[in-house]
Amino acid sequence: MPITRIAIGTPGEARDTGALKAALAEFISVLIFVFAGEGSGMAFNKLTDNGSTTPAGLVAASLAHGFGLFVGVSVGANISGGHVNPAVTFGAFLGGNITLLRGIMYWIAQCLGSVAACLLLKFATGGLETSAFSVSSGVSVWNAVVFEIVMTFGLVYTVYATAVDPKKGNIGIIAPLAIGFIVGANILAGGAFDGASMNPAVSFGPAVVSWSWTNHWVYWVGPLIGAGIAALVYDNIFIGDHTHEPLSTRDF
Template sequence: MPISRIVIGSPAEVGQVDALKAGLAEFISMLIFVFAGEGSGMAFNKLTDDGSTTPAGLVAASLAHAFALFVAVSVGANISGGHVNPAVTFGAFVGGHITLSRSVLYWVAQLLGSVVACLLLKFSTGGMETSAFSLSSDVSVWNALVFEIVMTFGLVYTVYATAVDPKKGNIGIVAPIAIGFIVGANILAGGAFDGASMNPAVSFGPAVVSWSWDSHWVYWLGPFVGAGIAAVVYDTFFINQSTHEQLPSADF
């Protein structure tokens, strides 16, 4: 089982130069992703009077997030692995591909990147609200939880198949595109129901800046559960390594 290969690491690992560079890369990649993704929704609201909740707004959000994530993963891939998502980092940790110490560093960097991106958006738009993720009026927290679990499962399964699997071969070249596409597709599927986060950091930044925490736990529990299931399933059935081996950042 992949979970048997979990490695805690040491606090000293966080202070190593390569780890700090990786953390900085995650911060910058998350800032790029959230600024473009959240900013697209704010721009659509400005141009169409709260039109981000319309079908056209949903398509615009899907495209913006897909394009931005493709870039954010690509620019961070050779330094940190381009996780750009605490749930992806958790999935890599469950599979034994990153230590807990480095995971915590990534989580802090990712959350800070999201918050800074939202603060920059609020400042540069003259105080426009960075809308926090929320549930549709006819969707319960349990409905939303299932949405987040399933969507994040698809995302992390894609990450494993295209970026983590040692057998990936040349398909690793298209990993950022595949990851961006699955996020864009999931936004089209779940955006009208719960906003389709799949990423606790993406939910955290707007929640902090707007100080709106309604049902916020859904956007943490769902992605982490989905990521953990995807990691266990893919690693158990398709990788099935018998020993722990930390993957180099060039591979993930």
């Protein structure tokens, strides 16, 4: 069971150069990702005079988020593992691939990176609104929670299969591409219903800058549950106790 491999870490980890560099890498990766994804939505609103979402706008959001995440994961992979998402970090923690203390550092850096991206967008666009994620009319909050659970399950399952699994072999080379693809595909599937966040940090930045918190809990609860299920399923069934890659001794 992954629970036997969960590690808390040591207080000294917060001062470890490697951990600090990894947190900074997560900050930068999330900033790049959110700036591209949120910026595409703001550009669409400007071009359509804040018109209603269209299929073309949904495709544009899917492409922008998919491309942005591909880059965000790629540039952070060799430093922090390229999580770019608190839900991915949570899934990695449950599988014993990151300590709790380092995970908290990642969460803080990821959320700050999202806020910084939204502040930069607001400044660069002359004060345009960074729209917070919201549940569409006719969709209940529990419908949205299910959407977030299923979509984030697919995302974190893909992360485990292509990046975490020690048996991944050459497929690890395309991990950033596969992760970007699944996020883009999920936006096409769920974007019209709840915005298809799959990432608490992506939801947090716009909520802070626009100070709009309606149903914000959906975008934490759903992704964390989905990530947890994916980590438990993949780690228990497909990795197992005898093929698991142990944590680096630096993490203890």
